[in-house]
Amino acid sequence: MTILDLAPVVPVVVIDDVETAVPLARALVAGGLPVIEVTLRTPCALDAIGRIAAEVPDAVIGAGTVRTPADVRASTRAGARFLVSPGGTPRLIDAMLDSGVPFLPGAATASEVLALAERGLTELKFFPAGPAGGVAYLKALAGPIPEVRFCPTGGIRLETAPEYLALPNVGCVGGTWLTPADALAVGDYARIEKLASEAAALRR
Numbered sequence: 007m008t009i010l011d012l013a014p015v016v017p018v019v020v021i022d023d024v025e026t027a028v029p030l031a032r033a034l035v036a037g038g039l040p041v042i043e044v045t046l047r048t049p050c051a052l053d054a055i056g057r058i059a060a061e062v063p064d065a066v067i068g069a070g071t072v073r074t075p076a077d078v079r080a081s082t083r084a085g086a087r088f089l090v091s092p093g094g095t096p097r098l099i100d101a102m103l104d105s106g107v108p109f110l111p112g113a114a115t116a117s118e119v120l121a122l123a124e125r126g127l128t129e130l131k132f133f134p135a136g137p138a139g140g141v142a143y144l145k146a147l148a149g150p151i152p153e154v155r156f157c158p159t160g161g162i163r164l165e166t167a168p169e170y171l172a173l174p175n176v177g178c179v180g181g182t183w184l185t186p187a188d189a190l191a192v193g194d195y196a197r198i199e200k201l202a203s204e205a206a207a208l209r210r
């Protein structure tokens with residue numbers, strides 16, 4: 007599976023209440039975004055991944071904010087089908103390679119990209135996309151390192167996603183804008199489905 011090519015947008019989801027996990031995932035899938043990254047930033051994140059894996063078969067559920075080998079093991083045990091990290095250390099990359107599932111390690115500089123490419127990894131997360139230099143920065147990386155493709159995340163919204171998706175070295179983009187905290191708090195899954203369908207209509 008090539009994560010970058012499954013959908014133009016990967017919703018990055020922070021789940022505070024595990025009861026929201028399944029309806030939220032169903033809304034995203036119904037809107038046309040089946041690839042979902044649940045960040046390990048909240049205590050219920052692993053439970054949320056497990057529930058989505060068990061109850062929303064059409065979702066391709068992954069874990070985000072994977073920072074340690076222990077996170078890797080816990081995520082795959084919970085049912086994550088892919089892993090995303092904000093950056094990479096040699097130990098973390100070793101654990102991700104051992105996990106047997108696809109993963110997007112984070113990188114933000116040419117040296118970080120080259121270090122990962124040296125290990126055979128050519129599909130990466132570009133994080134934090136906006137603060138690191140955005141579209142212009144990715145365009146500049148494509149010159150000397152055209153074989154590496156990215157999922158940029160960090161500061162991207164519906165309005166700015168097309169500029170990223172137009173780049174040859176971008177496969178998809180990620181972001182939290184599809185699941186606003188206020189919509190989740192009141193269970194407004196119709197709004198989440200609408201945000202997903204707007205994003206799913208973006209072209210790669």
Ligand SMILES: O=C(O)C(=O)C[C@H](O)[C@H](O)COP(=O)(O)O
Nearest residue numbers: 018070071092159160161181182
């Ligand atoms: O914690 C991680 O590993 C991440 O995945 C970082 C998130 O992708 C970005 O923080 C999303 O940024 P916003 O869309 O601007 O909210």
